[in-house]
Amino acid sequence: MNDDLKAALLDRCRRMEIPLVGIASADRWKNPPFQPWMPEEFYPQSIFPEARSVIVIGLPVHLPVLETSPSIYYHELYKTVNTLLDQYTYRLASFLNACGYPSVFVPRDGYGSIEVLQKNPVAFFSHRHAALLAGLGTFGVNNTLITPEYGPRVRFGSVLTAADLPPDPLLGEDLCTRCMLCVRACPAGALDARDYPRGLTDKASCAANSAELARRHISPCGICIKVCPVGEDRRHYGRTTTAGGEDPRRRARAHVQKYGGL
Template identity: 70%
Template sequence: MSSDLKAALLRRCRAMEIPLVGVADVERWENPPFRPWMPEEFYPQRIFPEARSVIVIGLPVHLPALESAPSIWYRETYLTVNALLDQYTYRLAEYLNEEGYPSVFVPRDGYGGIGALIKKPVAFFSHRHAAYFAGLGTFGVNNMLLTPEYGPRVRFGSILTAAPLPPDPVMTEEVCNHCMRCVEMCPASALDREDYPAGLTDRGACARNSAELEKRRLAPCGICIKVCPIGKDRVFYGREDASVYARSERRPDLHRAWEHVRSYGGK
């Protein structure tokens, strides 16, 4: 029965044109893959005690829009993807409720704004860790989940459900190639090559940089995910050479386009 339910759920995801879907058993949180690990109050079964499975969906951030970051183009793309994630996860949770399995969606960010993030730079639930346990990717030096399809250029949303769904295997092959472009090009110096995979060296610095961009209505930053060379989307858009972001002579046409976009829409 649980396998039939999962198959029906996957069909719904395909109908919604959701490209990435994975399922994790909540017990996986109790066996941390690395240290330091999150406190137990962040586990899905602590947030929703009925939870037996976590369904994670991923939507890509289109690389050409992201390349102009920080910009109004990337900001609007980011907000659009966030809105779709909330709508899709809500609809999937409601479907599971109708099937008799108590379920609830988790909002894609989980904080009320950058001011709240500066005060406490962590959300009540990590979609990235859920996506890892659901087999969608592995962590990179930039503290993002890297997927084979889109590298870190993916936003995730989650559903906590009482349905005992068959889990997907956790990805064991490391996706990150440790090129360190994210470390070298981070405008806030928030990343450290020695901190992988535990997380950001300085979450506060990242949040403060976002706060400055927010004053200009250009947040989020996006630099560490646009310079990452991982992902089939780079091949699709003809961007295999990720060094183009630091060396304008490689593609002056692209740099002209990015500067044009950045010149409009912000303060």
């Protein structure tokens, strides 16, 4: 186990202002914490046979921007976070390569368009499952990974590396409270607690909703992560309730939603 390399990597992440970083050994995919699990071709070593560790980073989606969703504001935030994730994971892989450890980044999404997603709603690698195995959170009824810091309002990117890095422990506590706010709020009726933690109940309905928002230039949806009460970010932004918000917030949302999309 390379403790010094992990310390150098974490220092680099700090300097890049990456708030969430976790490390999983690639072997963890073979001993998953729940069933059914994914087929072996989705494991890190199937994608990059040299992989011994997976580094997962998380960047938050700022709650007040998400509260305007669906909107051009959240659409642009989503794109910005995705770009940063790709750049950070690429740079971290480059750092590890320069240190002598073969490494590759995995881009944050793995599909070309919503149309592709509607035909085949699975990516070649799951960052959410990687984040779970790297100890960053636990799955919620809304099929996202919920973190103590930001609830489900986080996007993840990963690096597959030949370096043998000390892994982080998995979170012991299940963070989803089963409040079912996400199930009730979903405009597509795509969520069902009975499918927890195996996946989204109705991917086709979710993708159809996304396709319509994309046509209006205000995708993604994000309602099921907006309403989730878990996460320190709620306290940071003074959002102690998830109900529609007070008048100034409603006015802000109404204003933003009038512009920038169809």
